[in-house]
Amino acid sequence: MSTIEHLASMANDISNFFEGEVGPAEAPASIALHLQRYWDPRMRARIIAYAAQGGEQLSASALAAVRTLPPPPIR
C-alpha cells in the first residue's frame, strides 16, 4: 500500500468512528479536528493535496473534512 493509500485508509477509519458518534452531517468537523490535533503537517499536506485531486478513495465525510483543513505549515 502506498503512503497516500494508507493515509486515505486512516482518514476513512477516523470517518467511520465519527459518523457513528455524531452522525454524517457533523462528522466532517470532528474528523477535521482530529486530523489537526493528531496528524503531522506533512501528513495533512498530502491528504489535502490528494483531496484536491478528487480524493477518490476517501469516504464522503473524510473528503468533506479534509477540504475544510487549512493549509498546514511546511515541513
Next chain:
Amino acid sequence: MYSLDHHDHGTPPTDGAPVTLTIDGAEVTVPAGTSVMRAAAAAGGAIPKLCATDTLNAFGSCRVCLVEIEGQRGFPASCTTLVAPGMKVKTDSERLQQLRRGVIELYMSDHPEKDAAGERSELRQVAAKLGMSTVTRYGKDGQTHLEACKDESNPYFSFDPSACIVCSRCVRACNEVQGTFALTVEGRGFASRIVASQDDGFKESECVSCGACVESCPTGALTEKSMQAVGQPAEAVKTTCAYCGVGCSFVAEVKDQQVVRMVPDREGGANRGHACVKGRFAYGYATHQDRITKPMIRAKITDPWREVSWDEAFRHAASEFRRIQAKYGRFSVGGITSSRCTNEEAFLVQKLVRAALGTNNVDTCARVCHSPTGYGLKQTLGESAGTQNFDSVTKSDVIMVIGANPTDGHPVFGSRMKRRLREGAKLIVADPREIDLVRSPHIQADYHLQLRPGTNVALINSLAHVVVTEGLVNEKFVAERCEPGPFQRWKDFVSQPKNSPEAMEAVTGVPARHVRQAARLYATGGNGAIYYGLGVTEHSQGSTMVMGIANLAMATGNIGREGVGVNPLRGQNNVQGSCDMGSFPHELAGYRHLSDETTRNLFGAEWGVTIDPEPGLRIPNMLEAAVDGSFKALYIQGEDPAQSDPNTQHVAAGLAAMECVIVQDLFLNESAKYAHIFFPGSSFLEKDGTFTNAERRIQMVRKVMEPLGGLADWEVTVRFAKALGYEMDYTHPSQIMDEIARLTPTFTGVSYAKLDAEGSIQWPCNEKAPLGTPTMHIGEFVRGKGRFFITEYVPTKEKVNAKYPLILTTGRVLSQYNVGAQTRRTPNSQWYDEDRIEIHPHDAEDRGIATGDWVGVSSRAGTTVLRATVTEKVQPGVIYTTFHFPESGANVITTENSDWATNCPEYKVTAVQVMKVQQPSDWQRRHAENDRRQRELLQQARARA
C-alpha cells in the same frame, strides 16, 4: 529466607476493632482478629516460630510458638490463637523453654551440620535463642533424612530435603500467595516430604518458579543458587522491577555491587511481597556477555563498527543530526522514548527532541501497545490512566478480564486476582484463547466469552445492549455523574436490535445466552471490575473498545470506588510513566495538548525555547516518512521497533532509508543492525530514577551497581543535548523530577524526598491529594461529567478469505518478556526457547500438521516459519503465536492496519494461511545472514579495540 531488612510479624494483619490485652505484663492494643503472635510482635517481642510467617495464614504445625494464657489450660500456639479483650499472655517461662527445646531438638537431630541458609536459617536462629547447638542428645545415628537427594533441576533454586522440616510454608506459599498449588506434602509421619506436582522435580512440575516457596523456607532447604554461588549479601537496596506494568517493589540484596538475590518487598504497594520468575530471578541479563559497554559509530550500516569515546560519540551524533537538519529541515529528525526506561529518562528524551531539536517528532513504544487506552479513557473519563490500585481487586465481586492474560503477562497481579476468585468473586473472561484463568486449580471462569479476534466492539455493544434493555443501568449514578445527552444517544444506540447478543452472535461467535448471563452478572453482581490488556487495544477499533469499556462501567455505576473500575494492565514497566512524561507527539507532560498555548508557554519558558504548536510524527508515520524521504534521523532510546513493530520488512525499509539512526540499548538489538551510532544503555540496576506502574504508582529505582558503560541513560541524553548546543543542567535525576513536578499539575506534590518517605505515590499528587490518589473519579470524573461515546462496530479490513483462511493473534508467555531481549539472556529460556504456532486440532488435521512440525505462516505482509503446537486452547479458525524471538519473525506477518485514533497496530488480527514446510522462509534466511554479518561487524570492532 526473608530479605535482610524484614522483621516478620508471624501472621497477616487484620483490620478489626481495637482490642487491648496484656503480654508479658505490658498492655498492647491491636485489631480484633490479630493472633497473639502478631500482637506480641507489635509489643516489641518475638515469639520463637518456624511454620508461621506474616504472608501466610496461621497453620499451627511446628509447636514452637507456644504460650501460656491466664485461665486457659495447656500451651496454645500463639499463631492460631486470636487476641481477646483483657487476655493475659506469657510468652516466656521455664516450662515454655523446655517445650520449645524439645521440639527444636528433634528437628536438629535430623538436620545437616551445614545448610545453604547458614546464619540466616530461622531454625538455627531459634535454636541459638534457646541456647542449643546442632548437636543433640539423640545424635545422628538413628534414621534420618540426611542422605536425601537434592533437586537441582530448577535453574534458579535448589531443594535439599535433608534440611527440610516439612513445616508446609512452601506448600502454603504456593497455594495462598501464588495460587498454583504445585507443591504438596507426600506421605505420612517420618516418610512425609515435599514434592512438586507428581514428584516430577521442580523444573518439570507445574511450578512457575515465582520463588515464594524459596523465600518462605525457614531452614534453607529451598535456596537461591545465586546465594550459593555469590555468598551472603552485605547490603539491601529497595528498587523497582523493570519487567511488566505491575511494578513490583524489590529489595536487591547486594555484595560488592553484585546482586545476590532479589526479594520482593513486603511493604511494596503493588506486589505486597510477591514476585514472579522474571522479576525475582531473571536479572542476569544485566551482566550478560552480550552487553555493549563502549559507544560505537559507523558511516554506513554495512560498515564495521568503530568503538569510540563518549565524547567522540556525542560530537559525531550531534554533528550528524545538525547536518541532516541543515540539509533536510528541522522536522526531518526525531526520537523515541522508552517504556523500559525511567520517567526522568523519557522526560529528557522528549525534552531533547522538542527543545534541542525544535520538533515534536517524538513518540514512545506505548504507541504500539496502550496508546488507545490513553485516548479512550481521556475522552470518556477525563484522564489517560486506570482508575484503581491493585489492592482494589480484593473488594471486587465480579471480575471481567478482557483481552488480557494476567497469569502470564502480569503474574503477580494474576495471583492476587486468583486469590480473590478463590474467596468467591465471579469471573468473566472475554478472550479468543482459553487462557489459564479460564480453568486452573480452584479457579473456574463463570463465563468464557470466546469471541473471534477482531470482534471486541461487537461484544461490548451486545453486553451494553443487555444492560440497557433489561433495565440494569444504574440510573442514579448516570444521572448524577454523566452527561445526559451523550448517555441518551448511547442508550438509544446500544438498544438497537443490531447490537443484541442474538444479532451479534454471528459476528462474535459467542452464544447469545452467555453474553446475556455475563452482562447480568457484571451489572448486578456487586462490585464489578474490568481488567484489560493488549487484546483490547491492539485492534483497528482499539480506542473504540476502550471507550466501550468505559461506557459499560459508567452505565452500571462501576467506577469511582474500591473494588470496581476500568483497569488497563500495562505491558512494560513504565508504559504509564513514559506516556505521562509527554512522550507522544501531540502533547506535553500530563497529557496536555500542544494546541494549548498556556501549556506551551509554560514549558517554553522553563526550557528557554518556543515549542512548536503542531503535532509531530508517530512511530509508524516516522517510518513511512523515512521511506518517502522526508524523515532522515532518529534517536531511539531503549526500544526495538525492528522486532516489536508490525510489518517488519516495512520497518526495516524505513530504518534503512535514514541517514542517521542512533540506538541506545543494552544489546545489539534488531534495530541496532540499522544504526549508525550506538550509545550503551544502562539497566535498571545501574541508575536512579522512577517508574510508574499500571496503577499510576510512582516508585523509586535505585542504583545498586555503577553503569557498565560509564553513564546512566539520563546522563547520555544530557550529554547528547549538550553536544547539540542545548544545556541540560542536571546532576541527579531528582532534579529532573523536580522539573516535572513544576510543569505537571498531576505531579505537583511528587519529589524524591516524598517518595523516600512514603515508599510510593499514585498520581495525581498535588494540593488536593498530597499523598496521591489510589482511586480516581470518586464523586466526580476528572473531566467533570462522564461522557458516553457511541461505539459502532466496524469490522476490521483484515478479513479471512480463500487465500488466507485463518486468523493469527499474538500474545506472550510467563517466562519470556516482550521481544525477549532481557529474558532470552537468562535461564528463563529453559522453559520456552522458541516461538511456536498454536493451532486447533481441526485446522491441524486439515493440513496434516502435528505438534513439532515446521509450518509456514503467510499473510499479505510476509511469510515466516515456526513449529506447531496442536492444542484446543485456540478455537478453530484461529492460530496464535508469541513474539519473543527475533528469528521467528512474528511481525513479518503482521500488517500496517492500526487503530483509527492512535495508529496502535492491529497485532491481534492478521489473516493467514498455514502449511507444513521443510525449510525456513526467505525472510528468515535473509535475517539469519544479516544477523551473522552484523555480529561479525561488531566482533571486528571489539577485536580492533
